[in-house]
Amino acid sequence: MAMKVDMSALETNFSIPCLDDGDGMHLSADSPDVPSMVLPTCADFDGFQAATKDMVKNKRGTTTLAFIFDKGVIVAADSRASMGGYISSQTVRKIIEINPYMLGTMAGGAADCQFWHRNLGNKCRLHELSNKRRISIAGASKLLANILYSYRGMGLSIGTMIAGFDEKGPGLYYVDSEGARLVGNRFSVGSGSLYAYGILDEGYRFNMSVEEAAELARRAIYGATFRDAASGGCVSVYHVGPDGWKKLSGDDVGELHYHYYPVQKTPVEQEMTDAPSTSA
Amino acid sequence: MECVMGVVGRDFAVVAADTSAVQSILVHKTDEDKVMVLDSHKLMGASGEPGDRVQFTEYIQKNLHLYQFRNTIPLSTAATANFTRGELATALRKNPYMVNVILGGYDKDAGASLYYIDYISTLHKIDKGAFGYGSYFCLSLMDKLYHPDMTVEEAVDLIDKCIKEIRLRLVVAPQNFVIKIVDKNGAREYARRDLVGDNASVDAATTVTA
Numbered sequence: 001m002a003m004k005v006d007m008s009a010l011e012t013n014f015s016i017p018c019l020d021d022g023d024g025m026h027l028s029a030d031s032p033d034v035p036s037m038v039l040p041t042c043a044d045f046d047g048f049q050a051a052t053k054d055m056v057k058n059k060r061g062t063t064t065l066a067f068i069f070d071k072g073v074i075v076a077a078d079s080r081a082s083m084g085g086y087i088s089s090q091t092v093r094k095i096i097e098i099n100p101y102m103l104g105t106m107a108g109g110a111a112d113c114q115f116w117h118r119n120l121g122n123k124c125r126l127h128e129l130s131n132k133r134r135i136s137i138a139g140a141s142k143l144l145a146n147i148l149y150s151y152r153g154m155g156l157s158i159g160t161m162i163a164g165f166d167e168k169g170p171g172l173y174y175v176d177s178e179g180a181r182l183v184g185n186r187f188s189v190g191s192g193s194l195y196a197y198g199i200l201d202e203g204y205r206f207n208m209s210v211e212e213a214a215e216l217a218r219r220a221i222y223g224a225t226f227r228d229a230a231s232g233g234c235v236s237v238y239h240v241g242p243d244g245w246k247k248l249s250g251d252d253v254g255e256l257h258y259h260y261y262p263v264q265k266t267p268v269e270q271e272m273t274d275a276p277s278t279s280a
Numbered sequence: 281m282e283c284v285m286g287v288v289g290r291d292f293a294v295v296a297a298d299t300s301a302v303q304s305i306l307v308h309k310t311d312e313d314k315v316m317v318l319d320s321h322k323l324m325g326a327s328g329e330p331g332d333r334v335q336f337t338e339y340i341q342k343n344l345h346l347y348q349f350r351n352t353i354p355l356s357t358a359a360t361a362n363f364t365r366g367e368l369a370t371a372l373r374k375n376p377y378m379v380n381v382i383l384g385g386y387d388k389d390a391g392a393s394l395y396y397i398d399y400i401s402t403l404h405k406i407d408k409g410a411f412g413y414g415s416y417f418c419l420s421l422m423d424k425l426y427h428p429d430m431t432v433e434e435a436v437d438l439i440d441k442c443i444k445e446i447r448l449r450l451v452v453a454p455q456n457f458v459i460k461i462v463d464k465n466g467a468r469e470y471a472r473r474d475l476v477g478d479n480a481s482v483d484a485a486t487t488v489t490a
Contacts, residue, residue: 006304149331174308179331182301184309185478194306 061230063192063221064094064105065200066163066172068185070207072241073163073170075103076217078192078225078253079233081110090233099124100244102140102164107190108157108177116158120144137164137171138183145173145181152179159189165240192224192231199223210239214248222260225253281454282327283414283446284314286382286394287422287438288407289430292463293384293392294470295325296439298414298446298454303330310477315460317467319344319354321386323460324364327411328379328399336377340364357385361395361403369401376400380411386462410442417449418442432461436470443473456480 064077077094080087094106096117102124106113123143127135135143141162148158156177163172174182174189186204188196199220208216214237221235235256237248284297301312315325316337324340326333343363348354355363361383371377376399383395396404398411408422409415425438439459447453455475461468474480 145331146335149335152331178303178329179335180301180303180308181331181334182308182312187308197306 061228062094062107062190063188063196063224063228063231064107064161064190065188065193065196065217065220066105066161066186067200067204067213067217068170068172069205069213071210071213072165072239073103073172074210074213074217075105075161075163075238075240075245076214076221077105077236078221078231079236080225080231082230087232092233093236095236095238097245098140098162098164101134101166101240102137102162103238103240103245105161105163105189107159112156112158112177113160116144116147116156117160119147120162134166136166136168137162137173138166138168140164141171141173141175141181145175145179148175148177149179151177161187161189163240165242165244170240188220188224190224190231192221192228195224195227196220210248214239218249218251218256219260222253222256226257281413281450281452282314283410283412283418283450283454283457284325284327284380284382285410285414285418285422285439285442286325286384286396286406286408287426287430287435288384288392288394289432289435291386291392292432292435292461293323293386293394294432294435294439294459294461295323295382295384295394296443296457296459297325297327298412299456299458299472300454301330302454310456310474311479313458315458316341317460318360318383318385319348320466321354321462322357322360323384323462323467325382325384325460326379328377332377332379336367336379337381340367356387356390357383357393357395358387358390358405360385361397361405365397365401365403368397368399372401382409382411384462386464386467388464392463413450414442414446414453417445421445432463440473447475 061082062078066073066075075095079090079092079094081089081092096104096106098104098117098121104117120140120143124135124140148156158177161172161174172184174184174187186200188200203216217237218235225231232253234250234252236250238245239248281302282298286293286295295315297314299311299313301308314327315323318324318341324337326337344355344360364381368377378399380399381397383397386392394406396406396409408426410418421442436459443457456477457473459470461470
């Protein structure tokens with residue numbers, strides 16, 4: 001089977017020349033084949049808006065990450081929600097507390113993530129009641145993955161990591177609405193994930209203290225918010241240990257920036273001094 | 281970009297696959313095992329969409345186990361291949377599985393065998409085969425270098441040559457591979473070929489020659 005390489009980033013989306021009634025501006029093209037750009041003051045502004053929104057293809061504007069180390073799992077996320085170019089919220093909780101020893105991260109559609117994580121929490125509780133023992137992270141992630149697989153192609157948008165601590169130790173799974181379920185030691189999900197991976201992969205060691213691990217996570221999310229427009233707000237860092245999860249910190253990225261890059265007093269090149277007064 | 285390949289030798293079959301899990305330009309992980317051990321003497325190397333791949337191979341595996349529970353004898357490789365093809369065919373015009381499969385197995389009576397099953401339920405019994413972009417580079421190599429009744433060393437050497445060619449010529453080639461073997465002693469992992477990741481030999485991919 002020939003697999004299609006995803007070239008959508010190379011596509012241009014300029015609409016055809018806007019043939020209006022005389023009002024509204026448009027850049028006329030030399031020939032019908034050359035795409036011309038439609039400026040906002042055109043006759044069909046709603047259509048233009050809808051087309052722009054589609055072009056932006058709001059793909060999981062977020063940065064979340066999680067990794068396993070010798071003292072458990074660290075889970076971190078930003079808190080920005082964006083709709084195209086509009087920041088709709090800077091205070092979104094993207095780390096969802098499924099139960100006291102399991103966390104889920106949110107990327108993609110907020111409603112989808114919140115609903116299905118809540119649903120997963122219900123199923124985990126039912127499992128505990130039926131089997132008199134906690135569900136494993138592998139089991140919980142498989143429950144979610146099977147549900148999402150059955151809704152494949154129906155428009156759910158979920159890119160989540162299920163992180164927690166069970167009898168076998170720390171567990172981390174990546175589950176998404178395409179049906180993928182991957183077990184691993186470190187993952188980052190969202191539009192800023194590529195930036196976060198750079199810092200995370202470089203600084204990661206299995207043996208770290210909780211503070212070092214939290215600082216790595218915080219720095220990686222900060223780095224992603226710095227470069228990715230769709231990520232920002234605050235960085236939340238959680239740690240999941242044998243006794244369950246605990247929120248370690250929540251820092252505004254603006255303040256973190258000056259913490260990592262304090263304002264330097266720039267050397268003065270030229271100074272203005274008063275001109276010697278000339279008494280006439 | 282996923283590559284799965286298989287070769288049959290004297291009383292054994294080798295199935296190899298890359299171990300990358302990729303989404304668009306991001307590599308999620310470099311140690312994803314795509315060759316599933318169906319039962320004691322069968323291997324199923326699968327490539328395709330991530331959800332489909334895992335769900336389909338696990339479905340086949342569980343049905344194989346069910347058959348063995350019910351009938352106390354395991355299904356033969358040929359029957360497994362036909363069962364797999366049948367499931368793909370039934371689903372094809374309703375809810376198709378986008379999975380390509382190389383099935384290798386060993387039976388006491390039939391010896392080692394290899395089957396090629398693609399996502400539209402094509403079934404062929406083969407000596408050597410490959411799926412994915414890697415197949416464009418490997419199939420001609422296999423055609424030239426394969427001969428019947430190869431030893432394990434010769435077969436793994438052929439697979440290694442294919443891996444080397446994929447790494448050399450395929451743009452955005454997968455870096456790491458797993459090689460599994462099935463013979464009269466059972467199905468097991470034979471080797472990993474890792475260039476990157478936590479299990480790669482130190483600086484395998486980053487040594488700089490001055």
